[in-house]
Amino acid sequence: MEGGFIIFNIMRWQLFCRMHWQLRSCFIACLIQTVCGQIRYSIPEELKKGYFVGNIAQDLGLNVGRLRSGRARIVTGDSIQYTELKTDKGVLVVSERIDREQLCGDFTPRSFTFEIILKNPIELTVSLWTFWMSMITHRFKKKQEIKLKISESAAPGARFVLGSAEDPDVGINALQNDILTPNDNFILKQHTRPDGLKWAEMVLQKPLDREQEPRISLTLTAVDGGNPQRSGSVNIEVTILDANDNAPVFNQSVYRATVMENASIGTYITTVNASDSDSGSNGLITYSFSNMNGKVADVFSVVENTGIIYVVGQLDHEKTKKYDVGVEAKDQGGLADSSKVIDEVVDVNDNAPVINVMSFSYPVTEDAPVGTTIAVINVKDIDSELNGQVTCNINHKRQFKIMSSLTNYYTLVTDSAFDREI
The missing domain is CATH 2.60.40.60 (Cadherins)
Incomplete structure (x- = not known):
């Protein structure tokens, strides 16, 4: 019979051996039979208690009543009895957990034996049965x-x-x-x-x-x-x-900023930023100026771990209107990226116009015609745009006037006839 993974095979041999004893002196002759048999059962290990193994009475051809009246019991040489005989039904069931590895290790055949003894009323030993356990199980022990x-x-x-x-x-x-x-x-x-x-x-x-x-x-x-x-x-x-297989990358190729030329030391300019896909020390970035001339170093500085750029010196729009600053981001493994900051210095009206008399005619005759050039004047303001635009005026407008000639040049001319006596 097969069911699930249970294999149940029965090989039965029955030998009926008759042994005779003669009781003499008007005694009654009695016949005692010894039944010899061998049955093989194959069952899985780890079965639950009470699991059906086989029908002993049926397989040996014994009457269930004979088992009961003979008070049949199982005898094994082991301290643990793995099976139990149910005499009321004539069946064999599992009574203890059976572990093939514990019983047999790596050796084959994997089996154990037991005997069934009957008493009624004279002890009658019903011969040996070999109970074979063909263990079928699979357990794996491994780390979780x-x-x-x-x-x-x-x-x-x-x-x-x-x-x-x-x-x-x-x-x-x-x-x-x-x-x-x-x-x-x-x-x-x-x-x-x-x-x-x-x-x-x-x-x-x-x-x-x-x-x-x-x-x-x-x-x-x-x-x-x-x-x-x-x-x-x-x-x-x-x-x-992580391995240092990624270089830092700036989020902009060019940064643009403006700063007033009268900005005080410590004034914030801008923040450059780069990212590195690596982790840990491989992703730590430091910032510095690259290809830096002395002029840049005198007026700007960068915080190496944040990328913040700020003013450290005096700015002068009239001297430098724009700074083109190279910046570098480097990781701990030496991989780097570069970018630049274009910083426009915004002009402040911090310079007054400067007047220079380029030429001057002196003295002037009283008969000089109207429009005679008296002086050529150059006016400069080094501030830019509106801050550098100038206008020129004179305080004696009755006889003179000022005229613009070339850029930043003016002429002072006569505007009426002179009379020295007046």
Whole structure:
């Protein structure tokens, strides 16, 4: 009979051996029969108590009443009795947990024996039965989780040992194969030691990228060859360790800022910013000026860990109207990126016009005609735009006037006839 994974085979031999004793002196001759038989049962281990093993009465051809009247009982040589005889039904059931590995280890055949003894009223020993246990089970003992830390710089072909599953079963019921959940980065390779122990390792076949996938979760499943097939699984958590494979990147190629030329020391200009996809020290960025001339160093400074640029010296629009400052962002591994800051210095009206008399005619005759040039004047204001625009006036408008000639040049001319006596 087969049911589920239970295999129940019965081989029965019955020998009826007649033994005769003669009682003399008008005594009654009595016939005593000894029934000899051997039955083999195959059942799984780890069955629950009360699980049906076999019908002893039926298999031996005994009457159930005979078992009851004979107060049939089981006798074994072990301290633990794994089966129990139900004399009211003539059946054999499991009475204790049966562990094939505990009883038999790696040896075969895997069996134990017992005897059934009847009494009624003279002791009658019903011969030996051999009770064979064909254990069919599959148990795997393995860590609940395997944690691996792998650098993203690991080269394809790198190997990572996963160890082996533990299966106390033997033969076909023992560990047969390991399966790794599908993954683009790793493949599974299995090995067998000379003593038969199987173990597995993961082999990297595709480069890792922590920035794209910082963690990878896998499942390793160990399966045996039993029927039904049993399996055990373990989670594999792979943490990808960072390698300095990314350079800093500025979020702008050019930064633009303006500052008043009369800005005080410490005045904020702008903040440059770069990012690095690496983690830890590989992602730490420091900022500095690059290709810097002395003029820049005299007026600006940058905070190396924040990228803040501020004023440290005196600005003068009239001397330098614009600063083109190179900045660099560098990580701890030496990888860098560059950008620049264009800083416009805004003019302040901090300069007065300057008048220079370029030529002057002296003296002037009283008969000089109207329009005679008396002087040529140059007026400059080094401020820019409106702050540098000037107008010229004279305080003696009856006889003279000022006229604009070229840019920043003016002429003073006569505007009426002179009479020295008046």
